Amino acid sequence: MTKTGVLNDAPEANRAVEIFRAAAEIIHVKGFHATSISEIADAVRLTKAGLYYYIKGKEDLLYAIMSYGMDLLERHVVAPARLEAKPEDRLRSIVASHARLITNDGRAITILVNELAGLTEEHRRQMMTRQRSYFEFIRDTLEALRSKGRLNEVDTTVAAFSLLGTVLWVSRWYRPGGRLSAEQVVEEIVRLTLGGLVAPAPTEATDEERA
C-alpha cells in the first residue's frame, strides 16, 4: 500500500517510520519552512549524510511523511471499515478508527497531511487524489445510509467534510494524559458525529404496543 520504496524493507522501514514521526513532531511545532534538515538529523541521531540515505531532501521528506500518514489511514481506517456490511456500522468504524489513529500516535502526522503548500506540484496532485478518495469513501457511506432511510436530512458533501473536520481537529486539542483517556475521546467523537447524522432505525411495534 505504501508509495515510498524504502518502506518495503522491514528494518529500514522501521527506521524510516521513526524518522517520519520525529520529523513530523518538529515540523508541527516549528513549521515546515523553519525546520532544518540538521534539526531532524539531530532528533533521530543521524548525520545529515545519514539522513539523506532515507530522504532526498526536505520536500521529499514532507511528501514521505504525508504518504505514510495516508498509508496509516488506508490500513487502519479504510480497510477495516470496508469489511462492515451495514452503512451505520461502516460509518461508526470510520469515525472510531480515525479518531483512535489520531489519539494513539498520529497527531503530528495528521496535522502535516494538510501542509500541501510545501509539496511540489506533482506530489501535491498525488496527495490530493488520495485525500479525495478518502473523502469519497466517507460520502459514499453517508449515501448508503441515506438509501436505507437512516440518514438525517443533511447534504452528504457538507456532512462528510464536517465529520472530517471534527475528527481531524482532535489532533489539535487532544493531549495524552488529560482528563479524558484516548478511548473516552474516541467514544465521545463517535457519539457526537453519529448522533447528528444517523436517524433511528424504524422501530418494529412491540407486542406491548400492539396490545
Place this chain on the structure above:
Amino acid sequence: MTKTGVLNDAPEANRAVEIFRAAAEIIHVKGFHATSISEIADAVRLTKAGLYYYIKGKEDLLYAIMSYGMDLLERHVVAPARLEAKPEDRLRSIVASHARLITNDGRAITILVNELAGLTEEHRRQMMTRQRSYFEFIRDTLEALRSKGRLNEVDTTVAAFSLLGTVLWVSRWYRPGGRLSAEQVVEEIVRLTLGGLVAPAPTEATDEERA
C-alpha cells in the same frame, strides 16, 4: 476591541485591513515562511518601505492578521450571540455567524489563526488567551444548554472542540461559486452541529394526546 493601534484610525484601518486580507491569501497559499515581504508589498501595490509604515516585519504582520481575525470573531460572532438569552438560540447564533464569517471573506484569515508557530512567545500567549476565551464561551453555552436539560449526553469539552473543528474546517473546503451557496452551507452546518447536540424540548402533551 482591536489590539493593533493602526486600526483605530478609519482610512488607515481600511488600508491595513486590505493588506491583512491580501497577505493572508498569499501566506495561506505559500505558507508563512515561504512568503516574502516583497510579495506582500507587490500584492497591495506598495513599496517595501510603504508596507513597513503599516507593519514592523513579518512576525508583526502575522500577529496583526491573527488579531484582526479575532477582532472579526468577537465583533460578528461573540457580540451578537451574547444578546441571545436562550442557550439554544445562543448556540445557533454562534455556529451560524461563525460559519457565515468564514464563507463570506474570512477564509484565509481563519486558516492563519492556527499559524501560532510563526509568532513570538509573547504574541502566541496573547493569541492563545483570546482563542481560549472563545472556546470557553462556546463550552459555557453548552453547559447552559445542559442545565436546561436540552443538551444530549455529551462531554461539553469534546463537543465544543468538535463544533469548532466542523466550523473552522469550512475554511478548508468551501469555495464560493460552488454547488451550494454560502447561506446553504451555513444552514447545513447549523443543522448538522445542532442536530447532534440539542435535545428536543420536552413536549407539552397536546389536547389530542391527552384525549
